Amino acid sequence: MLRSFYYLDTTVLNDYVAQINGFVADEEEITITDNKNKNASASIGIKNIGLSGSVGKDGSLESHTSAKITDSAKFESVYKWIDREEGINFYDIIDENAFNNIFRGAHIEVEAKPRRSKLSVLVNLAEKISNINSVYSNTKQGNLLNKDDKNIFNFAKTLGEFVQNDKTYLVFEFPNGKYPFITRIDNKFLLKGIEELDFECTLFCKIKRVLNKGEQYKVDDIFSPFSEIESISNGEIDSTIFDDIPNEVLDIIEGPAVIVDTIAIYK
Numbered sequence: 001m002l003r004s005f006y007y008l009d010t011t012v013l014n015d016y017v018a019q020i021n022g023f024v025a026d027e028e029e030i031t032i033t034d035n036k037n038k039n040a041s042a043s044i045g046i047k048n049i050g051l052s053g054s055v056g057k058d059g060s061l062e063s064h065t066s067a068k069i070t071d072s073a074k075f076e077s078v079y080k081w082i083d084r085e086e087g088i089n090f091y092d093i094i095d096e097n098a099f100n101n102i103f104r105g106a107h108i109e110v111e112a113k114p115r116r117s118k119l120s121v122l123v124n125l126a127e128k129i130s131n132i133n134s135v136y137s138n139t140k141q142g143n144l145l146n147k148d149d150k151n152i153f154n155f156a157k158t159l160g161e162f163v164q165n166d167k168t169y170l171v172f173e174f175p176n177g178k179y180p181f182i183t184r185i186d187n188k189f190l191l192k193g194i195e196e197l198d199f200e201c202t203l204f205c206k207i208k209r210v211l212n213k214g215e216q217y218k219v220d221d222i223f224s225p226f227s228e229i230e231s232i233s234n235g236e237i238d239s240t241i242f243d244d245i246p247n248e249v250l251d252i253i254e255g256p257a258v259i260v261d262t263i264a265i266y267k
Contacts, residue, residue, distance in 0.1 A: 003264075
């Protein structure tokens with residue numbers, strides 16, 4: 001199967017390779033034997049390889065080269081090993097029966113459309129609108145935003161400082177709107193821009209936690225620490241000021257849902 005990768009966690013990938021093989025190699029030696037031209041000299045037939053060659057005992061021509069083992073090749077070998085040893089289930093939709101067969105530690109493959117957390121989208125939008133307003137105001141045509149609007153967008157930008165820019169929450173959603181998959185990816189392993197993940201793609205992951213009905217998970221939860229601060233400050237800081245945070249900022253996932261560690265995202 002040919003894959004176009006958008007995200008590949010090479011740290012996890014190399015850990016898997018080391019556990020399977022006992023080592024991690026970035027190159028492998030390849031020997032090509034040509035039995036058709038036994039009377040040929042060692043230089044014939046290997047000029048395109050360009051490294052080294054020799055004539056075997058039977059007169060066959062052997063050429064030697066080293067080849068780089070790509071991350072894609074490593075992934076393919078790891079994927080096949082896991083599929084052979086554990087089995088990898090593929091889902092393009094999750095129903096109750098499928099959900100009940102998902103368990104912690106399993107590797108699975110799902111096809112769904114990812115979205116970023118609401119807070120991440122809001123912060124990104126606030127930054128873009130603020131930049132547009134700055135450009136517009138510099139043309140001496142006034143401001144696109146009034147004072148109240150500016151305060152709102154500045155507040156949204158400030159919230160962005162609490163969000164780790166090196167990590168991104170993604171929620172993979174199926175067409176039926178049920179059983180979302182929640183993950184937090186490390187941006188350094190993105191092979192293309194995060195904004196390009198705006199379509200159905202394949203997620204290869206390891207189950208971290210199954211969220212049952214009645215349970216909740218707060219995505220990009222930056223407000224919970226304030227309740228801890230309130231207890232430490234003996235009530236001098238009132239955390240209830242965050243009780244009225246609008247749903248446009250909060251991103252609460254209701255179970256049933258699945259929390260996963262992402263290994264790869266691809267088409």
